[in-house]
Amino acid sequence: MGVTGVERERLERLLVGGDEASVAALAALRCGGPYMVWDGATSAQSLALVYGRRLRLTRRRGAQTTNLERTVQLLSLHQQPVRLGQIRAADGSCTFMLFLTEDGSRLIACTSVRRTHV
Template sequence: MERNLLVRLLAGDDEASVAARAALLDDAAYVVWDGTCPAEWHARTYARRLRHTRRKGIETLGLERAVRLLGRHDQPVRLGQVTAADGTWLFMLVLAEDGGELVACTGVRQAGE
């Protein structure tokens, strides 16, 4: 997937999308993986991550919102990842099956930064 398409998909005003978009515009590394799986699988995974990050005091962006959005999404999704150029943030992008829509975006501050 081309960088400019991801930038357009991240045009929302939620905190995680804004930060991921800024990272992409600042030459962040990114990948969008082939293949899909049910959104409910990711909803459960991100719910566990939310509990873990809260327990550990790890800073996140949009994780609670991503859990809600994925819980309501009834179609398969594909994943992408954006890593800030300075390594301080890692963003997970959840895209519609065809890659044409952003379903959810979440970010987590990386340890040691």
């Protein structure tokens, strides 16, 4: 799975007007945070299982997440393959995971995990 040449401006358009995690991801992107969108797609159902486990783990550890529960719900409902993307805050304090339609034209969900040690 390689990294695609998705433009920063295109990601900005996908993140505008979204939930709390999307708004924060957009701010991180606009502040120069590094980003990537991987080539290829993955089953939304398998991602729902993986991120469901992450949700339980982050709750046990007390990690600060945004929109992770909703992301798991949205992935569970999505019937098509999903492309993954990632944005990191420029200071490394937070990582945002983006879940896009297979063609990259629409944002399905966005979640973030705040790092406790930067």
